[in-house]
Amino acid sequence: MKPATLERLLADRAAKKPVVLVTDLASGDEQIVNPDDTGALAAPLADAVRTVARNDRSETVEVDGRSLFLHVYNPPxxxxxxxxxxxxxxxxxxxxxxxxxxxxxxxxxxxxxxxxxxxxxxxxxxxxxxxxxxxxxxxxxxxxxxxxxxxxxxxxxxxxxxxxxxxxxxxxxxxxxxxxxxxxxxxxxxxxxxxxxxxxxxxxxxxxxxxxxxxxxxxxxxxxxxxx
Amino acid sequence: MNSPEWENILERAQEWRAAGKGVAIATVVTTWGSSPRPVGSQLAITDDGAFIGSVSGGCIEGAVVGEGLKAIKDGKPRLLDFGVTNEQAWEVGLACGGKVKVFVEKVG
The missing domain is CATH 3.40.50.720 (NAD(P)-binding Rossmann-like Domain)
Incomplete structure (x- = not known):
């Protein structure tokens, strides 16, 4: 996890903003996504992000042959x-x-x-x-x-x-x-x-x-x- | 009111980094069966072996901390697989009969 990612997760949590952290389990590449604005993502991943955020349940999904961990950080x-x-x-x-x-x-x-x-x-x-x-x-x-x-x-x-x-x-x-x-x-x-x-x-x-x-x-x- | 201190894994990871320590974070990314901690549960580890949080009821934390120390050294992420313990053997696993995958990565 990049230090900048950790800092942003903590800032979003303090601001009570819901986010989903998408991590590629093979490479460790990561991306913070706003579940209410998934416009920049390809359709299957955008759908998965919205679903896990709505269900408040983190999950590993397979997209285009990659294992991606979708970590839901909802406000308390x-x-x-x-x-x-x-x-x-x-x-x-x-x-x-x-x-x-x-x-x-x-x-x-x-x-x-x-x-x-x-x-x-x-x-x-x-x-x-x-x-x-x-x-x-x-x-x-x-x-x-x-x-x-x-x-x-x-x-x-x-x-x-x-x-x-x-x-x-x-x-x-x-x-x-x-x-x-x-x-x-x-x-x-x-x-x-x-x-x-x-x-x-x-x-x-x-x-x-x-x-x-x-x-x-x-x-x-x-x-x-x-x-x- | 602030969230309970045993839930503030990321906050503590950040404090440790600010204090100049090497830090790794372990996260439960998949579970099967009766695993004790849900997906998303986390453990933060320092390069001097301290940790906060949990990824099981205490069964695999030792092994996960060990892999966290390796990740802090070589910077490579790891995906660990833990299954049911064979009670006849001294090995790391989950006595509860569940299975978990734990992702371990360095912060940095």
Missing amino acids: LRMIVVGAVHIAQPLARMAAMTGYDVIIVDPRAAFATEERFPGVTIHTEWPDDAMAVLQPDTRTAIVTLTHDPKIDDPALETALKSRAFYIGALGSKKTHNARLYRLHKNGFSENETARIHGPVGLDIGAKSPAEIAVAIMAQVTDRLRRPA
Whole structure:
């Protein structure tokens, strides 16, 4: 690998730009490709680059008798946590350890402080405004933790309109049923709201904030690695 | 929040280079069966034998580091093939029954 290639990979990663590194496994020749602009490449290679980037899965391909390794460097997964509550503290740390960029959203400035969430990106706008900026995509998980309808509901409504791979909402079965009732009244179908995991997390008898964070992290991982 | 330090293989490779060390990078490029680390997993190696990252559950790292040291010396890339261990023999392989190909190259 040329030093310039390494430098550019690191710069693109810092800028959260998706790239594919194409390496000839016989010669070591390499090329960094933007999967959204493969114009300069021959058709079979361009197609392969777009496919591996979309699937987020690196792969060795045979093109014109050459073995080429297509290494996908996608920006990190994201977890948007709505509610800077106690559970959000261990959850933010576990998600970061698991490789997620964590974003906390809470309009209550007393909760969403740098002191409680060191190094985490914090948005203190209302969730619908924050979500409009954050643009959740297929590599985003959204977890609501306030169980305050004023804050959780607008976040869930935006989440349901997005392609987020995971949506979870903290709250008992009773709270969740009331929440579903409100969402259905606002025009969402049962099919749509079935995407919300509620009560949130795998059922492992979790009690403490850290244990609940483990249950959530496990369920998020399951949805990521074994999508329905 | 920054990504966990055990995932920052390329960042560490860059720091090592900046500190004047010879560096090689090993990457899993193909897997078959139950290999422990997915395609794209990486290991960075210095010319004094330090490394960060993994290309298996620990079964083949020793051999890969050895090839990395050779690559730092001669500058040539290598494509290594690791198969299932024969339990009767003292050889490098994957006890889990998987197979992997690892590409090793010098940075520079």
